[in-house]
Amino acid sequence: MSALRKAQIQYDNLLPPPVSEDDLAEIQWLEANAENLIRGSVVSWGIRADRGEVSQADLYKAVQDHVNQRQIDGEDKKDALGQLVIAALGYSTSSLMMDMAIYLLGSKTALKDIALELLKPHAAKAVAFQEEQDRLEQRCGF
Structure with a gap:
């Protein structure tokens, strides 16, 4: 077997890099909440001063900006x-x-891509908040 063929087989059998549980949780949060945002829900996380949200108004603006840019282009x-x-x-x-x-x-898929881009900067914080809420609920026996 030639060196080129061996290299091709090795390349073909490469696995994607492992995904950590944190990354997986963020991906799941993003997917679920992008769909919620598209369907009309406000996506929120945190409490009091740490509270954040992405609203329909944010999505409308992002879509409008996207469409306007496509027209400009x-x-x-x-x-x-x-x-x-x-x-x-x-x-x-x-x-x-x-x-x-x-x-x-x-x-x-552009609408979902736009929703994902709006939510990505907040995924880690939202997942951390949800994990903390889950730990508190377990401690309190809820």
Whole structure:
């Protein structure tokens, strides 16, 4: 077997780096709360001075900024924003609305990606807060 073939086999069998439990908890928090945010919930964590949240207003602004930037970059070659507004007023089919919204965002996953980006800076703190709450509940017997 050639050295190149051996190297290819070794490369093909590489495993991804291990994921720590902390990283896994953050990933799970991000996934769950990105979906909650998209569905209209406010995502919050902490208490009093350590309290934080990401609201629908934050998501709306981030989506608007994303769509505006795509238009500035010349990505809206179909005048999709105009089509979307007209469709939302009831002058077109709802499938056109979805198609134009996805086109403006750039992909079907862009909305979730935007929600994840809004939440990422807060994941470690939110998970640490939840773990502390869980420990307190166990101690108190809840």
